[in-house]
Amino acid sequence: MIKVKKRKILLLPGDGIGPEVITEVKKIIEWFNKNKSLDFEIDEDLVGGAAYDKHGTPITDEVFYKALESEAVILGAVGGPKWDDLEFSKKPERALLKLRKELKLFANLRPAICFKQLVEASSLKPEIVSGLDIMIVRELTGGIYFGEPRGIKPIDNGERKGINTHTYTSSEIERVARIAFDLAKKRKNKVTSCEKSNVMEAGQLWKEEVQSLHEKEYKEVELKHMLADNCAMQLLRNPKQFDVIVTDNLFGDILSDEAAMLTGSLGLLPSASLGAKDKNGNIRSMYEPIHGSAPDIAGKRIANPIASILSFSMALRYSLNLEKEADDLDNAVQNVLDDGLRTKDILSKGKKEVSTETMGNAIIACLQK
Numbered sequence: 485m486i487k488v489k490k491r492k493i494l495l496l497p498g499d500g501i502g503p504e505v506i507t508e509v510k511k512i513i514e515w516f517n518k519n520k521s522l523d524f525e526i527d528e529d530l531v532g533g534a535a536y537d538k539h540g541t542p543i544t545d546e547v548f549y550k551a552l553e554s555e556a557v558i559l560g561a562v563g564g565p566k567w568d569d570l571e572f573s574k575k576p577e578r579a580l581l582k583l584r585k586e587l588k589l590f591a592n593l594r595p596a597i598c599f600k601q602l603v604e605a606s607s608l609k610p611e612i613v614s615g616l617d618i619m620i621v622r623e624l625t626g627g628i629y630f631g632e633p634r635g636i637k638p639i640d641n642g643e644r645k646g647i648n649t650h651t652y653t654s655s656e657i658e659r660v661a662r663i664a665f666d667l668a669k670k671r672k673n674k675v676t677s678c679e680k681s682n683v684m685e686a687g688q689l690w691k692e693e694v695q696s697l698h699e700k701e702y703k704e705v706e707l708k709h710m711l712a713d714n715c716a717m718q719l720l721r722n723p724k725q726f727d728v729i730v731t732d733n734l735f736g737d738i739l740s741d742e743a744a745m746l747t748g749s750l751g752l753l754p755s756a757s758l759g760a761k762d763k764n765g766n767i768r769s770m771y772e773p774i775h776g777s778a779p780d781i782a783g784k785r786i787a788n789p790i791a792s793i794l795s796f797s798m799a800l801r802y803s804l805n806l807e808k809e810a811d812d813l814d815n816a817v818q819n820v821l822d823d824g825l826r827t828k829d830i831l832s833k834g835k836k837e838v839s840t841e842t843m844g845n846a847i848i849a850c851l852q853k
């Protein structure tokens with residue numbers, strides 16, 4: 485066994501079911517340290533509502549700097565009704581947006597995979613979703629989420645006006661499109677780029693820049709442009725036509741929820757948010773489950789830890805250069821599902837219901853084999 489250098493992983497469990505699922509991830513990292521002679525240095529801190537309750541801010545500077553210095557950040561989930569009425573800058577979600585923006589994590593990879601063991605859990609017919617494997621690449625640091633001007637201001641007639649601005653520059657579009665084309669080359673070699681070029685100038689620019697990058701560098705990849713509303717419809721009609729979808733921040737938010745739900749496996753899907761390579765070839769990154777904080781089931785020990793565990797597997801693959809370990813972890817998850825273990829969210833007839841903790845332990849037991 486080779487000893488690799490100490491690498492910092494920052495765990496930010498957050499709110500709701502975040503802490504429960506991240507506890508299982510922590511057990512898995514500790515297992516790798518102990519059994520594979522890896523040397524991950526784990527740190528853990530508060531983010532979101534939990535940080536607001538203790539420090540009056542959704543993310544302290546200290547935690548932000550820890551994130552900057554870590555090789556990978558693994559986040560649980562943030563938010564919940566308790567903090568709904570806070571002013572905008574204090575809301576738990578601001579922590580997430582700050583991490584994305586200031587770590588420059590411009591590419592958000594959201595796989596929508598239909599696990600064969602869960603075909604029946606989809607609300608679509610099995611033949612439509614079985615074998616589904618889409619990768620949504622969502623732009624994560626631009627568009628209407630961050631554009632200026634923004635705000636709510638009074639206007640002359642006594643009304644108020646809410647303002648947000650949707651902007652993209654050529655380079656912002658090009659760098660995320662590049663990620664999509666590179667991923668497609670390792671998959672089915674097909675990219676669908678989604679925008680609303682029929683109504684938005686920023687959408688027209690999006691389409692032109694993706695097209696021009698394609699012509700310059702990625703002619704061998706099949707490229708299709710699709711209006712985002714059509715894409716939403718096609719995802720329900722015939723999702724298997726897609727391989728990689730690349731789209732802006734807001735459309736990506738919506739389309740990725742839709743795609744995730746198609747699979748019936750919301751509790752199973754991970755995500756990776758990646759930044760540019762630095763001069764040493766390292767990238768900043770953050771990994772999180774697709775699901776939210778699910779306050780309604782928090783503390784009940786029924787949350788599904790698989791999405792978070794597979795997020796760690798993406799970290800092994802994309803940030804830590806440990807492909808073999810990532811494969812082992814993915815296989816352990818498959819084995820546990822094959823054995824019929826299910827948390828409540830994915831339970832079906834004839835399967836065995838287990839707690840968050842039991843699911844984590846079973847995955848470790850499979851790794852052990």
Ligand code: IPM
Nearest residue numbers: 562563577578580581737740
């Ligand atoms: C997501 C979430 C976030 C977003 C929220 C929590 C700010 O919906 O990661 O998809 O809108 O990006």
Ligand code: MG
Nearest residue numbers: 736737738741
């Ligand atoms: Mg979302």
